[in-house]
Amino acid sequence: MADEPDEDPDLAVPIGMFKDIEDLKAKIAHLTAQVTALTGRGGGEPGEASAADGEEGEGEAGGEPEDEDEWQYPPFILLLESPLYDDELRALIEWVEGVLVPGYLAEPSADARWCHLWFEHTVAIARLHAVWLAWQELTDPVSCGYTGPSAWHRDHLDPALAQLRGSSGPFSGCTKGEHQIGHRLPSVVPSAWSHTEA
Incomplete structure (x- = not known):
């Protein structure tokens, strides 16, 4: 027949491809273990895939979480309530004061403001989180x-610091020795939805 090839195709697989496949399998197992650890569904250490993980993946059609109402990943800090908010803020303060301030923030100036009480500014908490x-x-x-x-x-870092430290950022009213948290509170803004035609 005219549609059939003249000779059989070469189906030999390069040896390096087997190594690549094994590497991909190992990465998938590692990521699966991380997801399991983050979602709290597993009991193993991060990076360890259990046999149950493979069985769950085969048995579940969609791989959907068991409880959809429960947070599966760290939620945005402003959506938390106490005591979760307090714990997350404490961890954020440790990171900002231990990593960000000494490593990235130079002396505050008129062009690059910073408030030592940044954690009292909701906008700063949201952006830094x-x-x-x-x-x-x-x-x-x-x-x-x-x-x-x-x-x-x-x-992430550069745009956030530009917003926070800019002249119109949340620290615009804070200078050395002075702290103001109410300086940027907006007044009531008229809304097109609330106006009625006369």
């Missing part, structure tokens, strides 16, 4: 490779 969550993810070479820190600086 988002930066911290990204830092936790993007500084792990297993999950993001070696370019994660560069992406963290470019996409």
Whole structure:
């Protein structure tokens, strides 16, 4: 027949491909173990895949979480209530004061403001928490490779610090020795939805 090939195709698989497949399997097992540890469904150490993990993946059609109402990943800090909020804020303060302030913040100035009581500014808490969550993810070479820190600086840290430390940021009323948390509270803004035609 004219549609059949003249000779059988070469189905030999390069030996290096088997190594690549085994590497991918190991990475998938590691990521599965991390997800299990983060979601609280497993009892093993991070990085250890159990036999039950493989069985669950085969048995569950969609792989959906058991309880959809429960947070599966660290939630945004402003959505937390005490005592979870207090615990998350305490951890954030440790990171900001231990990593961010000594490593990235120079002496405050008119062009680069900073408030030593930053944790009393809700906007600062929100932005710094988002930066911290990204830092936790993007500084792990297993999950993001070696370019994660560069992406963290470019996409998260630099824009957040520009917003926080700018002349119109949440620290704009704070100067050395003075702290103001109410200086940026907006007044009532007229809304098109609340106006009725006369």
